[in-house]
């Protein structure tokens with residue numbers, strides 16, 4: 001039977017509607033509008049589109065958007081100075097510095113300067129650590145969105161064998177932490193994993209975050225498994241035109257999986273929705289209005 005297709009666009013729209021409702025309430029009850037600052041260094045065309053979408057959706061949810069576009073050859077110190085300024089600005093509740101940064105910059109140095117309470121990407125070591133010890137933390141948007149997508153199909157993930165393919169700091173590792181929190185039995189597989197297809201075959205939940213087009217084959221998927229595809233790869237079709245594919249061989253996997261996220265229209269839209277959600281959480285934390 002063909003897999004259920006988990007519609008990331010629909011679920012992202014629901015997350016954004018919740019964010020908009022929270023923002024409206026903050027405005028009404030506290031006279032305050034959350035703000036998100038996005039810093040883009042350089043001219044990467046894909047990054048520019050993504051930053052534009054973020055700014056537009058931030059405003060649609062009733063929040064303030066601050067955009068900073070710096071030239072590729074901006075000195076590192078200038079980016080650090082901007083982060084310091086945003087840290088000190090009470091109108092800015094969330095700060096996102098678009099990755100990757102130009103090669104002449106030390107990304108970790110920039111990320112570690114961001115106030116952990118404004119770190120809506122959840123990349124600061126303080127948030128990474130707090131997530132791993134189960135404290136309240138801002139968690140990375142893509143993994144948070146991926147859990148919401150999986151739970152939209154099966155609310156209780158407890159006891160599932162989850163295999164995360166990929167061990168990056170922005171997806172694989174935080175994904176594993178969040179799935180542990182959902183009481184999954186978690187395996188992190190990667191490029192050096194032995195017998196990877198057999199490891200994936202054991203998974204009730206597969207998260208593919210490798211960054212290689214259609215790397216995970218349909219034949220690796222356990223019948224009925226939930227497949228979350230984090231990959232966004234631009235490839236050329238036979239007719240020479242470009243298209244976007246995930247890290248999973250979608251057509252084949254969709255024949256065996258119980259549920260699968262498409263690319264585009266799966267995890268991508270959730271990443272932005274969860275960024276907006278994190279911005280509201282950050283604003284609540286900064287103002288001591290935290291939800292229980």
Ligand SMILES: Nc1nc(=O)c2c([nH]1)NC[C@@H]1CN(c3ccc(C(=O)N[C@@H](CCC(=O)O)C(=O)O)cc3)C=[N+]21
Pocket residue numbers: 047050096097098099100121141232244263264265266267268269270271272
């Ligand atoms: N500090 C930082 N935080 C990030 O979260 C971050 C980043 N840097 N650098 C770049 C990546 C990439 N990223 C995407 C988010 C949404 C879509 C998205 O909405 N994709 C749509 C459209 C795809 C398309 O048509 O291009 C989809 O998958 O359906 C894509 C890519 C966030 N990133």
